Amino acid sequence: MIRCTVLFDRKKETDGKVKVPVVFSVNGSRIVPEGDQTIIEYSPDRKLYPYIAFEHENSVLAKVK
Numbered sequence: 330m331i332r333c334t335v336l337f338d339r340k341k342e343t344d345g346k347v348k349v350p351v352v353f354s355v356n357g358s359r360i361v362p363e364g365d366q367t368i369i370e371y372s373p374d375r376k377l378y379p380y381i382a383f384e385h386e387n388s389v390l391a392k393v394k
Contacts, residue, residue: 330355330356330357331353331354331355331381332353332354332355332357333351333352333353333379333380333381334351334352334353334354335349335350335351335369335371335377336349336350336351336352337349337371340371346370347370347371347372348368348369348370348371349368349369349371350366350367350368351366351367351368351369352366353366353367353381
């Protein structure tokens with residue numbers, strides 16, 4: 330299972346923009362070590378959509394909750 334988690338409790342404001350870390354994991358194991366995760370800009374008036382891309386051809390079964 331591939332999971333994309335936005336850590337809203339770790340948001341930081343930089344240059345007037347709110348930024349939050351995003352953690353990607355596979356079967357409960359982080360893909361990227363803590364501290365190296367993706368940081369995205371966040372605003373409560375913008376919806377967030379999870380997006381995971383693969384560099385090579387893959388077969389994926391997705392379950393959205």
